[in-house]
Amino acid sequence: MTRLSTRFASLKREGRAGLVAYIMASDPDHETCFEILRGLPAAGADVIELGFPFSDPMADGVSIQLAAQRALKAGGSLRKTLDLARRFRAEDQDTPLILMGYANPVEHMSYDVFSREMASAGADGAIIVDLPPEEDAPLRAAFAPHDLSIIRLATPTTNDNRLTKVLEGASGFLYYVSVAGVTGTNAASTEAVQNAVTRLKRATKLPIAVGFGVREPEAARAIARTADAVVVGSAFVDEIAAGGSEQAVERVLRKVKQLSEAVRSARAKEGTPA
Amino acid sequence: MDVRRNWQDLPDSNGRFGQYGGRFVAETLMPLILDLERAYRDAQADPAFAATMDDFWTHYVGRPSPLYFAERLTDHFGGAKIYFKRDELNHTGAHKINNCLGQVLLALRMGKTRIIAETGAGQHGVATATVCARFGLPCVVFMGATDIERQKPNVFRMKLLGAEVRPVTSGAATLKDAMNEALRDWVTNVHDTFYCIGTAAGPHPYPEMVRDFQSVIGREARAQILEREGRLPDAVMACIGGGSNAIGLFHPFLDDEEVKLYGVEAAGLGLNTIDKHAAAINGGKPGVLHGNRTYLLQDDDGQIIEGHSISAGLDYPGVGPEHSYLSDIGRAKYLSATDDEALEAFKLCARLEGILPALEPSHALARVGEVAKEIGKGGLLIMNLCGRGDKDVFTVADALGVKI
Numbered sequence: 001m002t003r004l005s006t007r008f009a010s011l012k013r014e015g016r017a018g019l020v021a022y023i024m025a026s027d028p029d030h031e032t033c034f035e036i037l038r039g040l041p042a043a044g045a046d047v048i049e050l051g052f053p054f055s056d057p058m059a060d061g062v063s064i065q066l067a068a069q070r071a072l073k074a075g076g077s078l079r080k081t082l083d084l085a086r087r088f089r090a091e092d093q094d095t096p097l098i099l100m101g102y103a104n105p106v107e108h109m110s111y112d113v114f115s116r117e118m119a120s121a122g123a124d125g126a127i128i129v130d131l132p133p134e135e136d137a138p139l140r141a142a143f144a145p146h147d148l149s150i151i152r153l154a155t156p157t158t159n160d161n162r163l164t165k166v167l168e169g170a171s172g173f174l175y176y177v178s179v180a181g182v183t184g185t186n187a188a189s190t191e192a193v194q195n196a197v198t199r200l201k202r203a204t205k206l207p208i209a210v211g212f213g214v215r216e217p218e219a220a221r222a223i224a225r226t227a228d229a230v231v232v233g234s235a236f237v238d239e240i241a242a243g244g245s246e247q248a249v250e251r252v253l254r255k256v257k258q259l260s261e262a263v264r265s266a267r268a269k270e271g272t273p274a
Numbered sequence: 275m276d277v278r279r280n281w282q283d284l285p286d287s288n289g290r291f292g293q294y295g296g297r298f299v300a301e302t303l304m305p306l307i308l309d310l311e312r313a314y315r316d317a318q319a320d321p322a323f324a325a326t327m328d329d330f331w332t333h334y335v336g337r338p339s340p341l342y343f344a345e346r347l348t349d350h351f352g353g354a355k356i357y358f359k360r361d362e363l364n365h366t367g368a369h370k371i372n373n374c375l376g377q378v379l380l381a382l383r384m385g386k387t388r389i390i391a392e393t394g395a396g397q398h399g400v401a402t403a404t405v406c407a408r409f410g411l412p413c414v415v416f417m418g419a420t421d422i423e424r425q426k427p428n429v430f431r432m433k434l435l436g437a438e439v440r441p442v443t444s445g446a447a448t449l450k451d452a453m454n455e456a457l458r459d460w461v462t463n464v465h466d467t468f469y470c471i472g473t474a475a476g477p478h479p480y481p482e483m484v485r486d487f488q489s490v491i492g493r494e495a496r497a498q499i500l501e502r503e504g505r506l507p508d509a510v511m512a513c514i515g516g517g518s519n520a521i522g523l524f525h526p527f528l529d530d531e532e533v534k535l536y537g538v539e540a541a542g543l544g545l546n547t548i549d550k551h552a553a554a555i556n557g558g559k560p561g562v563l564h565g566n567r568t569y570l571l572q573d574d575d576g577q578i579i580e581g582h583s584i585s586a587g588l589d590y591p592g593v594g595p596e597h598s599y600l601s602d603i604g605r606a607k608y609l610s611a612t613d614d615e616a617l618e619a620f621k622l623c624a625r626l627e628g629i630l631p632a633l634e635p636s637h638a639l640a641r642v643g644e645v646a647k648e649i650g651k652g653g654l655l656i657m658n659l660c661g662r663g664d665k666d667v668f669t670v671a672d673a674l675g676v677k678i
Binding site: 109 | 296300305444453457464564565572575
């Protein structure tokens, strides 16, 4: 059992969806970010996605673009991100932590070094946005000996043929990008998400996490009724941007708590606990 | 297997030129670029598509462009005979329209109703806006806010042609950021939008497709020199930003192994500076950006470094993937020229040939003398004069400290 499969199994037992919380490493600075990171599990994050900054985040909306710029300005890098993961893991052995970012910093470090460093830091998997199945063979090969998960993305443009390709070699969970667009844009309709999750569930046993455009409790609650997990990123990152770094920790964790409560109560409200 | 026999056959089915190229895009875009590839294969197999292109090339763009013997420049250097391929005489003043025409015709075949493009100096934006006006398609051009300030005449031209110029303020607000923003728009408007990329880079099939559309340059030049001189040239030369004019010139000569290929990158203030040049091959390392693996200007963490060149059209931190491959296998040689060398070449060409070249080909001009001398008298050299210098008059005046 990996940390991810253990966590999703226990969510299933509890009969609720999980909250996957995204923050950008070294945003707004290294130490403040660490304080946020270590506070996430207690605030209700079930899985952590730690972004590593890239100068050209072409799949991200304004919130995460700005987060990457702040992180780079604060000296953030892939190595610094791995360092944060290592320090987090020293304190918390249960909460899955995955890295998310773009291929070039990874290529530059080399897939082998990246995988070794991830494993020794105690990270559990990665989403590399611009490595579609056609291009991620070197990463898969490097991840395999360390039992690290490759989290793949499915989107509204992923047709059935494509879905087969996406699911080959996917592990950990499947990340459903609920809108065709960049991160932080408008949320998809509840019905569209439900249909998509139903379709994906037919094709895979992997847990389905749904993200992109989830900012408020209402949207999170709606998704949490059907999906195994809800991914929230831009809404947390915006709390960091919203003011001085002194209160950033408190602001982000408050928002995490708010969304976590929505996610946790979603199915109970419907009266359909598992 | 003799790999050299296959130069014309690349990229492979995964869009690779050796280790370069590929399809490094987010999953949302994958079905689109696979669709695009199918549509392009379909168009390639349709003689009507080629016929339409030819017709517009002849009557709208003004092709074939002349092959001109630059006699006084040849005398000046005293080496090989220097010919200019005059792609600056095309409609809109550069080679860019060769590609725009092809991509917009493809978009129409695919039933797309909205065109987006990125632009740095504005040349590709103007060419795209021009073709969109001709076919009655709405056109949105993404342009860095910094570049909008630097290239006001081209911004106005695009607007006159009916395009919407959308300022990009993310990142450094220049060409690479405009490309990021165009990709973000595309991912958001997948159902009706066609992304017309301006250079032979991006995810497969763009590098192949743009090269094919630009190869009209090399095909014409090859036929023209055979007619004029009865033999192939000893070398062909072109400037490299993303490298679309160069790959268009090179490609039809790839299998002519006796023809040397020279690309000239922008060395800006010098290759010894960290971020004041735009020479991805001479000063960068392989990496992944904008959908392809290629040589890139980047730091120790794989963060992309902004390029610099006096020529906005060469000011891009990457290069088309086929050039990376041709450089690695040694089929093409990549030189560089600084801002100052390009300016000197600009002035020389104006005085000796009565042609104001754009600052982009001025970089190739800056190395043309050395290559001509190396080949020696009796030799033949073709340089692609890929753009005219009218757009650069203000930049050149500024660099020379002249107020106009």
